[in-house]
Amino acid sequence: ITLLSADRKKLTVCCGKGIWQDSVGFALSPQEGLSGRVLGTGKAYVGSSSDEGAKELLWTNLDKIGPLIMVPLQSENEPIGTLMIARSQAPDSRPFAPNEVKLLETIGDMAGSALRRQRLYEEALRRLRQTQALRNIDMAITGSFDLRVTYNTIFDEITRQLGIDAAAILFLDPHAMTLTYEDSRGFGTLNLSNLRLRIGEGYAGKACLEKRPVLIPDLKAVEPDPCQGAIFLAEGFRSYFAFPLMAKGRTLGVLEALRRDKFDADEEWLYFLETLAGQAAIAIDDATLFHNLERANVELIQSYDATIEGWAYALDLKDEATEGHSRRVADMAVELAMEMGVKGEALSHLKRGALLHDIGKMGIPDSILHKPGKLTEEEWEIMRKHPEYAFKMLSPIEYLRPALDIPYCHHEKWDGSGYPRGLKGKEIPLAARIFAVVDMYDALTSPRPYRKAWPEEEALQYIHQQSGKHFDPEVVEIFLKKFTQKLQHQ
């Protein structure tokens, strides 16, 4: 029995009885010889070793056989192989009769169907395993942006599905134009971390430069590459396969797979390896994109916050407030807010709001802002507009809208007598209730053009006295408790 290989490139004697026992393993091209003819025509050959046609029989000694039949093994017109029987050359050896030919043809058809079914079944199983492998990698990619996890899954599946002994992922540094080993498995004592390949250098460098696979079924059969050839051979590797990692037209690196045997990969094997390389490339691209985005986002937030601190500093200068007033009240407000259970993003908004609490004073004329004495009724009217100015200035900025509570509401009072809206009790946002206490403390203990700084003790007393009137009693309680603790520590 001869059988065609899965890629139909080879016809191999896979089973032999009698004098053909030793022919097992003999391989030929499907176009060659008598088998090639029977395979090509799909018709039985009936004859004898002395016939002209039998001369095409390439893998047997014609001296020993007499009458012979070769029938195709096929299923639904798809050739699978051939089945041949022969009698000896003895003088009483009779030729095959037509009913015997018919019988062998029937057996050939039955065997052909059975073999085909078996092959389809095996193929379905292999496909299923490969689909599961791809699914596993998909899950690793979507489940985490940690590339190590993805690499591990890819290495696992390569080893399991393709019988690979070692695999590696190399990254391309597009600025330095070099490839370095990012992760690898199965290289034993070989230290690859210091190996740096220029594009075009080594097998991997060639795959990267030419954007196509480098496939070497036998490393001993080719001139060893100076960068990679000798070290792989020395480590006992025999075959080498590299696919460039490409995503959106860009080359990101190279996937290498090595075996310790000489290995003539078939199309399906290579296709699967190429698919894995594609998945690795997607994973790397996604993760890079994600990390860049994350970094850009952090940088953006940092630059916004630096801008806000710059504004706060400018406002302090203009207001002739004491040095660092805005920073100080912002830090105090955050501390007090944490004490009161404010968490997460709300703290960032609160801090930004505190830094910008008096931004509305930008709309107040300097003559009022810097007046050394008491304000007149008209001047007060203008001064009381500063929270509304803040609202108008900041509400169009989406990034700062959640930080508006303090600039807009820090002059509201617990008893409802504050401005601009006369909110009462818990109608006043918590951030503003917290900030009002802190701002008052810092304002009183700082000098103003119209008065001297108050002693700390008096400021605290005043805040205590305003609990439930100007201020939220809960906030005052925690503020004073914190303050006493701090004093005891000093």
Ligand code: C2E
């Ligand atoms: P500011 O100086 O930053 O004061 C913030 C808040 O701290 C004031 O809001 C008030 O609640 C409290 N505060 C500050 N200094 C004193 C004080 O000496 N006594 C008392 N009891 N509370 C004080 P307020 O009153 O709504 O004032 C808003 C802003 O108006 C002040 O900001 C300041 O820029 C200005 N301002 C207030 N009073 C006068 C004044 O008599 N003369 C001038 N030129 N400006 C004033």
Ligand code: SIN
């Ligand atoms: C943001 O991206 O949320 C801030 C930008 C803006 O709204 O001005």
Ligand code: FE
């Ligand atoms: Fe204010």
